[in-house]
Amino acid sequence: MSDLALKARELDSGDQLADKRAEFVLDEVVYLDGNSLGALPAAVPGRVEDVVRRQWGELRIRSWDESGWWTAPERIGDRIAPLVGAAAGQIVVGDSTSVNVFKALVGAVRIAGEGRDEILVDATTFPTDGYLAGSAARMTGRTLRPVLPAQVPDALSDRTAAVLLNHVDYRTGRLHDLPSLTAAVRAAGAVSVWDLCHSAGALPVGLDEHGVDLAVGCTYKYLNGGPGSPAYLYVRGGLQDRFDSPLPGWNSHAEPFGMRGDYEPATGAVRGRVGTPDILSMLALEAALDVWEGVSIEAVRAKSLSLTDFFLECVAEYVPEGRVESLTPARHEERGSQVALRCSDAGEVMRQLVERGVVGDFRRPDVLRFGFTPLYVGFADVERAARVLGEILG
Structure with a gap:
């Protein structure tokens, strides 16, 4: 040896x-691709079977209330919150990372208000984030300016509305300085948006501690939620009443079952919801999060x-x-x-x-x-x- x-x-x-390994379905393969798709937690198949056979198969529509389906997006968000350094009531789970990036970035520009006509985006970002930033800029009438994360402090000005950055670079694994970059964005009067896909579940993030405004992340990497598991959206508590989602839906309405023609946003994290939650994948994620106990x-x-x-x-x-x-x-x-x-x-x-x-x-x-x-x-x-x-x- x-x-x-x-x-x-x-x-x-x-x-x-070391004992946590036994809580996953693994074999003799050395699996070093959890930064793309996390391994299957052993508790998930049984929980999903219960959701399908009992909650859906027997209770059917009653499960929206009796099995807690309706409140799952916020309940599961509160379970993710400690892993990214957030207090309860600020994270909602649902939709894809891409959809949440779009909601967060357009929402950030709207929070920044008129007179700020530029969006900064990480020039090395995952391509989809860049595509969405371009679409958000066109939709809001802003100019998109790609910059390297290290260049952000010098690029900020009174024109900057929002800044979209990745906490960890998906290609190189470089960890960017979230505390100092967030502070620089705040000092410039702009709104920060962080993509946590490659950091959540792998390292401390400190969203509340560092004053991050908005953040998004996936759950199928280090959180082991399964292929295509729903993403999440964080909106800092102090900004929630100003968050104007570009994708309002009946799920985020103050009276979702009122079926009113006019839109009135709900309060709190619920404001980040859009449509009917994907219950099967969402409850698989909830089961997967059990491995974080202790x-x-x-x-x-x-x-x-x-x-x-x-x-x-x-x-x-x-x-x-x-x-x-x-x-x-x-x-x-x-x-x-x-x-x-x-x-x-x-x-x-x-x-x-x-x-x-x-x-x-x-x-x-x-x-x-x-x-x-x-x-x-x-x-x-x-x-x-x-x-x-x-x-x-x-």
Whole structure:
């Protein structure tokens, strides 16, 4: 057994989150793609069966009241809230990330008011966020200005209405400075919107602590909600009465069953709803969140950094020099919960990794991405993944 394999065994023996692995459906594959789709929590299938057979099959429409379907978007939002540093009553679950980005960004521009004619967007953002920002700019008559996150403080002005940023870069795993960037946006009189898709469930966010205005995120990555599970929208409590959604629906009406012709928005987080909730996927998400019982996000972050540190150490030992280049920052303050390696033949390398039981993902043209979900990834997994990578590249 190599020195690194022995080190992995020692690290696993001291892992305070190791028992959480048993709460997931896993096999012998090393699964390092939780930054795209989280593993299945073992409690979900039974809960979904109950929803289908009893709540839908037997109670039918009564379940909107008796099974709590109607209040699920806010109830589940309150369960996500502690994981992103938010008090209850500020998060509503529903719709896709894309829909929520659109709601948040247009809502932010409307909060900013007239006289501010520019939207700043992360120039390195996930493409859909950029597309939606362009649509929001056209819809509201604003100019869209892409900038790098580090350039935001200098780009802000009295023209800036809203700023859309990613907490963690989806390609490189770079963690952006949410506290200081949010403070800069606030000081300029603009409204901040953060995309938390690659940070929620992997590291502390501190939405309330840092005064974030609006935020969105998906639930199928580090929150393990399942493929296509509903996203969420956070609106800071002090802004909720000013949040004017561009997608008003009967679910967000003050009297949803009044069927009035005029729209009167509900109060609180409910204002972020649109139409009928997707109950099957929403309640699967609720069951998936049970794995967080007794887990602190600080403990998750500590293990995440240890996992990524150890992976980089193993890569340096096992992979021939010059074959890969890490795109992920070495400094903990700038690193999310993934490692991205540039590799000239990345597509073929990932294909071989998957064939040999190590699952990460490939981003064109030349990036290998490895996501580290601390609730179920162990240090032996990390050592094995790097060792197999080294064998393929050797």
